[in-house]
Amino acid sequence: xxxxxxxxxxxxxxxxxxxxxxxxxxxxxxxxxxxxxxxxxxxxxxxxxxxxxxxxxxxxxxxxxxxxxxxxxxxxxxxxxxxxxxxxxxxxxxxxxxxxxxxxxxxxxxxxxxxxxxxxxxxxxxxxxxxxxxxxxxxxxxxxxxxxxxxxxxxxxxxxxxxxxxxxxxxxxxxxxxxxxxxxxxxxxxxxxxxxxxxxxxxxxxxxxxxxxxxxxxxxxxxxxxxxxxxxxxxxxxxxxxxxxxxxxxxxxxxxxxxxxxxxxxxxxxxxxxxxxxxxxxxxxxxxxxxxxxxxxxxxxxxxxxxxxxxxxxxxxxxxxxxxxxxxx
Ligand SMILES: [Zn+2]
Numbered sequence: 431x432x433x434x435x436x437x438x439x440x441x442x443x444x445x446x447x448x449x450x451x452x453x454x455x456x457x458x459x460x461x462x463x464x465x466x467x468x469x470x471x472x473x474x475x476x477x478x479x480x481x482x483x484x485x486x487x488x489x490x491x492x493x494x495x496x497x498x499x500x501x502x503x504x505x506x507x508x509x510x511x512x513x514x515x516x517x518x519x520x521x522x523x524x525x526x527x528x529x530x531x532x533x534x535x536x537x538x539x540x541x542x543x544x545x546x547x548x549x550x551x552x553x554x555x556x557x558x559x560x561x562x563x564x565x566x567x568x569x570x571x572x573x574x575x576x577x578x579x580x581x582x583x584x585x586x587x588x589x590x591x592x593x594x595x596x597x598x599x600x601x602x603x604x605x606x607x608x609x610x611x612x613x614x615x616x617x618x619x620x621x622x623x624x625x626x627x628x629x630x631x632x633x634x635x636x637x638x639x640x641x642x643x644x645x646x647x648x649x650x651x652x653x654x655x656x657x658x659x660x661x662x663x664x665x666x667x668x669x670x671x672x673x674x675x676x677x678x679x680x681x682x683x684x685x686x687x688x689x690x691x692x693x694x695x696x697x698x699x700x701x702x703x704x705x706x707x708x709x710x711x712x713x714x715x716x717x718x719x720x721x722x723x724x725x726x727x728x729x730x731x732x733x734x735x736x737x738x739x740x741x742x743x744x745x746x747x748x749x750x751x752x753x754x755x756x757x758x759x
Contacts, residue, residue: 459503461510465494471513472541501540505533512546523553528561532574535581536621544581548757555584555758562591572598572608573620580623583752583759589741592625596632597700597734606630625745636699636734638692640706643728644681645689662721669715673725676713684709703734 465487469476478485478496485496498506508530511519521530531554538544547554562575572595579588599606599616606616606629616622616629647654655670664670681687684705695702706729714721741749753759 457503458499459507461506463510464514467513471546472543474541501537502533505530505537508534509537509541509543509546513543523550524557526554526557528558528571528574528578531558531578532620535578539581539621544752544755545757547582548755551582551756551758554578555582555587559587562587562594570614570618570620573617573622576623577621580749581752582756583749583754585741585746585749585753588749589739592629592741593632593737593739596629597636598698599629599633600698600701601630601633601696606633623745624748626742628742628745632739633699634692635739636737637695637702639732639734639737640699640702640729641689641692641695643732644686647677647728648689658721658724661724661727662718664715664718664721666715666718669718669721672713672715673721676711677725680709680711683711699734707733 465479469479477483480486487494508520511517534547538547558575558578562572572591576588576591576595579591595608595616599608601607602613608614608616651674655674658664658670658673659667662669678687681689686702686705707726712722712725750759
């Protein structure tokens with residue numbers, strides 16, 4: 431990047447870096463920019479350009495060039511256009527992808543530029559909500575959405591995304607993963623919000639909310655069977671015996687028996703819920719649908735969708751501060 435020390439609209443131009451500098455990303459670019467516009471926009475850049483660092487203006491009058499090998503050229507192009515007021519060169523809010531927006535937010539976080547995105551924040555959150563509902567779980571997609579929301583500060587969307595990540599993560603030796611093949615750790619190559627272990631803890635709490643109804647059932651099976659008979663208005667004592675027997679057999683087939691501590695369950699909480707809702711093979715006497723229905727009522731209010739979570743105070747404070755900057759407050 432070559433800041434031009436005059437205040438005038440810049441022409442951002444890109445060329446290959448032939449100077450042999452190593453870049454962490456695949457491509458490099460040179461931008462001709464206004465150093466004062468950058469310094470006004472960002473304290474970090476002001477410090478970098480005018481704070482006496484290596485990147486500051488050379489005293490000998492030689493070419494002023496600042497190298498930022500860690501920053502990707504594509505999102506930097508957008509950020510520089512924004513700073514120089516060249517809005518028509520920025521992608522339209524409904525055309526920008528989650529991946530592009532994520533890369534832009536990485537830079538706005540790094541250089542303290544969230545407030546520059548105020549005109550677009552509302553529209554981006556709207557697009558993000560729509561896309562997060564419809565798109566499948568491509569690698570890193572939810573994590574990128576989470577980081578964007580961490581930066582924009584929408585607390586409701588942030589919590590919903592963090593809960594989805596918790597529900598769709600499995601544990602392997604204390605680390606969370608999202609895919610089996612290829613086996614990908616959560617937040618691999620994607621910035622992770624500072625949440626003090628909230629996601630793994632919430633994942634365990636989700637599992638924990640699904641297991642107590644079973645524990646209660648087996649803590650006093652005779653009382654549980656009596657409750658089933660009463661609830662189903664069932665006069666056939668063999669019906670509840672069938673339920674108990676088929677429950678044990680099915681839990682064993684699903685490798686859920688014997689019941690373990692929630693922390694020992696390594697799979698995705700959403701898979702546990704699927705196993706209980708869809709795969710638990712509960713048998714009753716013929717046409718005793720009510721008895722079967724009464725059995726599954728032990729999970730009423732306990733499904734993952736009913737799970738009430740609370741974000742930590744430091745996370746809430748961060749989101750509030752970001753909301754003020756992004757204009758979502
Ligand atoms: Zn019955």
